[in-house]
Amino acid sequence: MNLLDILQRTSPPKPWAEGDKIPWHDADFSRRMLREHLSQTHDAASRRTVIIEEHVAWIQREVLRNRLSRVLDLGCGPGLYSSRLAQRGHTCVGIDFSPASIEYARETAQAQQLACEYQLADVRHADYGSGYDLAMFVFGEPNVFRPDDWQHILRKAYAALNEGGHLLLEVHTWDVVQRLGHQRTTWYTLEQGLFSDRPHLVLFESFWDEVQAVAIERFYIVAAETSEVTQHSSSTQAYTDEQYRYALQIAGFTDITFYPSLMGAPDERQPDLFAIVAQK
Numbered sequence: 226m227n228l229l230d231i232l233q234r235t236s237p238p239k240p241w242a243e244g245d246k247i248p249w250h251d252a253d254f255s256r257r258m259l260r261e262h263l264s265q266t267h268d269a270a271s272r273r274t275v276i277i278e279e280h281v282a283w284i285q286r287e288v289l290r291n292r293l294s295r296v297l298d299l300g301c302g303p304g305l306y307s308s309r310l311a312q313r314g315h316t317c318v319g320i321d322f323s324p325a326s327i328e329y330a331r332e333t334a335q336a337q338q339l340a341c342e343y344q345l346a347d348v349r350h351a352d353y354g355s356g357y358d359l360a361m362f363v364f365g366e367p368n369v370f371r372p373d374d375w376q377h378i379l380r381k382a383y384a385a386l387n388e389g390g391h392l393l394l395e396v397h398t399w400d401v402v403q404r405l406g407h408q409r410t411t412w413y414t415l416e417q418g419l420f421s422d423r424p425h426l427v428l429f430e431s432f433w434d435e436v437q438a439v440a441i442e443r444f445y446i447v448a449a450e451t452s453e454v455t456q457h458s459s460s461t462q463a464y465t466d467e468q469y470r471y472a473l474q475i476a477g478f479t480d481i482t483f484y485p486s487l488m489g490a491p492d493e494r495q496p497d498l499f500a501i502v503a504q505k
Contacts, residue, residue, distance in 0.1 A: 226454035231445055237432040240439035243458035246369050247444070250347075255325035257419050262303050262326060268495065271305055271364070276494065280487040281309040284361070287489055288393055288502060289315070294358035297385055299348045299378070300366040304330030304341060311339035319343045320351050349374050353385040360386055363395035363487065365498055368402060368461045375462070379476035386505040392478060394469075394501045395487055399438075401497035402463035406433025406440030414449075420457070424449035438463040469501060478503035 235242075248254045261270035268276065284306075285291060293314050298307040301319030303326040311317050311334070319341065321327055327345045334341035344351060349370070353360075360382040367375055382392055408431040416424050428445040444457040464472070466483065473481050484500040486492035 226445075226456055228447070228452065228454060230454060230456075231428065234443075237434070238441055238443065238458065240434050240437055240441055240460040240462075241371055243441075243443065243456065245371075246459045247457045250322045250324070252324055253422070254420070255323040257422070258323060259303060259325040259329055261419065262305070263329075271302055272495075274305075277305050277309065280363075281306060281313070283488050284310070284359075284393065285313055288391055289359060292358075295356055297353060297357045297360040297382070299353075299360065299362040299382070300364075301330060301343065302326045304333055304343060306361070306363065307341055308333050308337070308339055311341045312337070316340040317342070318354065318357075320346055320348050320353070322347045348378055353381050355385050355387075357386050358390045359393060360390070361393040363393070365395060365397045367394055368397045368464070369459065370462070371460075372462060376472060376476065379472060379478075383477045383505055388505060390505045392473070392501075392503045392505070394503075395498050396464070396469060396501065397461065398497055398499060399463045399465055402438070402440050402461050403433060404440075405442060405461055406431055408442070420444065420446045420455070421448065473501070473503045478505060480504040 249258060258270060265273050296307065296310055296315050296317045298317055298319040301307050301321045302323065304319050307317035307319045308330065317340065319330055322345065324345055327343050330343045334343065370378065386392065410430040412426060412428045414426050420427065426447040426449065428447065430443050432441045434441065440461045442459045446455040470481050481501060481503045484502065486495065486498065487500050
């Protein structure tokens with residue numbers, strides 16, 4: 226792409242028309258994203274360790290009821306949740322399509338001799354296997370999928386669980402997704418950042434598709450040295466509580482319970498996400 230392509234861009238874009246999400250699967254992007262996952266200065270890519278420890282303690286106590294279990298961690302990233310569950314005696318399988326994150330998770334499991342296996346794959350197409358007591362998908366990742374893909378993932382998770390097993394989701398509120406679609410158009414420059422190791426300009430704009438209830442975020446990355454332009458786009462689906470419940474019900478789940486956070490109580494540090502637990 227070049228600067229002329231920016232001037233001739235489609236506005237507004239259709240949801241998911243310009244790509245499913247920013248390129249987590251790209252080797253260089255994945256490497257840069259891993260730094261953000263492991264950062265202890267923010268909670269943007271993954272939570273800081275102190276928060277993850279609180280979440281894992283709640284999952285251990287309230288969801289798993291302190292029973293040793295087999296856990297499926299969808300969109301596991303660098304294994305920050307599954308590794309801590311394995312430290313508590315659980316057996317875990319993690320699936321993610323970020324190569325740097327999966328490499329880090331595997332190295333951690335090997336170094337600490339944890340009962341964790343990690344699969345580099347897209348959760349939409351991966352083979353989950355079976356025999357799990359818990360399947361979990363946290364940090365708002367369910368909202369990035371097209372509704373049909375999300376329903377497919379739910380059905381696969383249901384099939385992978387033992388009878389009586391649980392699904393744990395952490396999802397976005399409707400309001401926060403709507404706000405994503407009404408962000409201010411902006412630009413900024415960086416010597417290096419998430420999108421590039423070299424000096425670059427970032428142009429950002431967002432859109433709200435009222436009909437489909439989807440926020441679309443668009444990034445143009447302009448390389449300072451060459452003026453080459455790279456485009457990335459991410460779409461986020463908004464759901465009401467009733468729509469979350471219905472999606473789980475038609476996938477087969479019952480006993481659906483909503484929680485204010487992954488601590489079971491309101492958490493002012495991340496008010497835009499909440500948890501759902503459902504049973505097979």
